[in-house]
Amino acid sequence: MSGTIRLLLADDQALVRGALSALLGLEPDLEVVAEVGAGDEVVPAALEHRPDVALLDVEMPRMDGIEATAALRVALPTTRVLVVTTFGRPGYLRRAMQAGASGFVVKDTPAAQLADAVRRVHAGLRVVDPALAADSLAAGESPLSxxxxxxxxxxxxxxxxxxxxxxxxxxxxxxxxxxxxxxxxxxxxxxxxxxxxxxxxxxx
Amino acid sequence: MSGTIRLLLADDQALVRGALSALLGLEPDLEVVAEVGAGDEVVPAALEHRPDVALLDVEMPRMDGIEATAALRVALPTTRVLVVTTFGRPGYLRRAMQAGASGFVVKDTPAAQLADAVRRVHAGLRVVDPALAADSLAAGESPLSxxxxxxxxxxxxxxxxxxxxxxxxxxxxxxxxxxxxxxxxxxxxxxxxxxxxxxxxxxx
DNA sequence: TGAGCCGCCTGACAATTGTCACGCCGGACC
DNA sequence: GGTCCGGCGTGACAATTGTCAGGCGGCTCA
CATH class of the missing domain: 1.10.10.10 (Winged helix-like DNA-binding domain superfamily/Winged helix DNA-binding domain)
Structure with missing residues (x-):
């Protein structure tokens, strides 16, 4: 394990993707090695660049971030996944964790905490917003058939x-x-x- | 006019706001002097920090970016407004321009272009995505009473x-x-x- | 094996939604 | 003034939607 943490960024909005890249690039121990704009590009890019941690948005064209999480866990089990999403929907959190994500962060959280979340995920810890976790527990499984x-x-x-x-x-x-x-x-x-x-x- | 362009950032998602700040902060001629997370905080923050250009998201709590644009034009006519939004809705563009915005950028645009857009707006030019402008023209005014x-x-x-x-x-x-x-x-x-x-x- | 439960499927009926024809008013135009 | 719009408001009627009772098959559990 080298000194820097290698990152893959997936978000369908180019501006947000680039901005996150700039934000994380400010940290000396983090390095963005790949950026993609659709869920089905995640695995190919990961295979090529071998990131330590993948930051995946949930809302993406063609394949959503949760499916991409599952696919990535299969293709590259050593790469950990941190899901980053606009909407703090309880079902998203539950499904993301079931798909094998190590962390779940909503875009409301302060920018300063993102780098820490990445480091924790890389260290093997789970990162979940406590308030969201409570909601998820309260909402429970889908009652729909x-x-x-x-x-x-x-x-x-x-x-x-x-x-x-x-x-x-x-x-x-x-x-x-x-x-x-x-x-x-x-x-x-x-x-x-x-x-x-x-x-x-x-x-x- | 000093060497650096002073910026105000308004976006309800803290992570995106911080990331945009990092992105623009990389440019030597740009300086982020204020960040807010709601539309009704725009004018007070602008009065205090006197930015040259304000980047406003449309989707914000309490007061949306278009209303905030209008309010800012009244309170500080010398501050130019660049509206940044997730959704390229024709009506948004039209209403933003009517409210006095100098530019309109969707979050799909490459990150590298944002700084340029800011500089152009600051120089007094109008910045509008051509494809979006065409849509707006095609969709026209609202037919609804x-x-x-x-x-x-x-x-x-x-x-x-x-x-x-x-x-x-x-x-x-x-x-x-x-x-x-x-x-x-x-x-x-x-x-x-x-x-x-x-x-x-x-x-x- | 048989009772009980659950998901799924269906049609009959009631409630809600969408359409239409109509009246009223104020502004534009001759 | 008179005519012609257009937006607004209203109720009667048709079409769609929501509810209900019930049938069928698979599964579990005693």
Whole structure:
């Protein structure tokens, strides 16, 4: 293990990616060796540059940061993953940890703490925002069944029941029923509200 | 005019704010003199630190970046404003320019270009992503009437007609009618879709 | 094996949403 | 003045959405 920690940065917004690179580059013991803008570029870049720690955003095109975490753990088990995200959704945290992430940081945290988080992750420790961990525990597992989640996902853009039914090869009655169950479980009054709530909790 | 350009940074995400500060701090001719995390802190901080250029995010709590732009132009007309945003919504661009912004940059742009954008704005030039400008021109003004936009805003979270009607002191029939008109104008099939489209275009 | 539970599927019915025709008012134009 | 808009407000009606009762199959557990 050399003196500097090698980093891979993944974020779909080039400006943010570059800014994070500048921020971490100020630390003498950190070195950014690769930057990518999409989830499916993470593993190839990691294989080429062999980073010690990968900072992955959750919201990315083609493959999200959580899938990328899982793929990276398989391809390069020695590289540790620190997930960095805009939204502190309980489900994101739980799923990221299950996928093998070592840490989870929201973009609200002070800039000064990021370098420390990287060092801790590199040292083998787990880094999780305590407040977020509490939320995650409180929210618990998704109460939605597979079909319910699937129907909610298909309804995201406000698609009518008929379209969802065709897409999933179900009768309209079935779709309405799953939707109704999801509305009940999310304590919503609407499909629209149900989608919002499920999304906010990272259940979709 | 001194040798260095004094900057104010406003972004609600502390990590991004700090990272941008690090990025711009690398440039010898730029100096970050103030950082804030909410729109209503922009003017007080600007009055205290007298920046040459203010970088404002659009998405901020309490007061958004566009309102903050307008307020800053009134309070400190010599400070130029560069709006930096996650979403390249045509309406955002138009409204930001009307509010007196000198430039508009989305967070997708390469990090290397940001410092240049700042220098150009400081020099009195306007900085706008050409592709975004074309979109803005194509999308044009909002086709929605005041009431229609108001009803759409109130329907955002998926609130039922009855609730919207109470909130705006209208009959349910009226609310449904405005909603119907909005659905027609946005070429949507739903109120949900109409809200999404209007939001994406920055019409709300 | 059989009872109980759960996820999934479906159609009938009630509630909500979207459409339409209409009336009212104020501003632009002749 | 008169006419022609456009935005706004309203209720009746049609279409969509949400609820409910019930059927089917797989799984667990006694």
């Amino acid at each position: 597979n079909r319910e989640a699937e129907v909610l996902r298909a309804s995201r853009g406000g698609a009518p029941v008929a379209a969802v039914a065709r897409q999933l090869h179900l009768s309209e009655g079935t779709v309405r029923n799953h939707l109704s169950a999801a509305i009940g479980k999310t304590l919503a009054a609407n499909r629209t509200e149900a989608v919002r709530i499920a999304d906010d909790n990272g259940w979709l | 005041n009431r229609e936009a108001e009803v759409l805003r109130a329907s955002r979270g998926g609130a039922p007609v009855a609730a919207v009607a109470r909130q705006l002191h209208l009959s349910e029939g009226t609310v449904r009618n405005h909603l119907s008109a909005a659905i027609g104008k946005t070429l949507a099939a739903n109120r949900t879709e109409a809200v999404r489209i209007a939001d994406d275009n920055g019409w709300l």
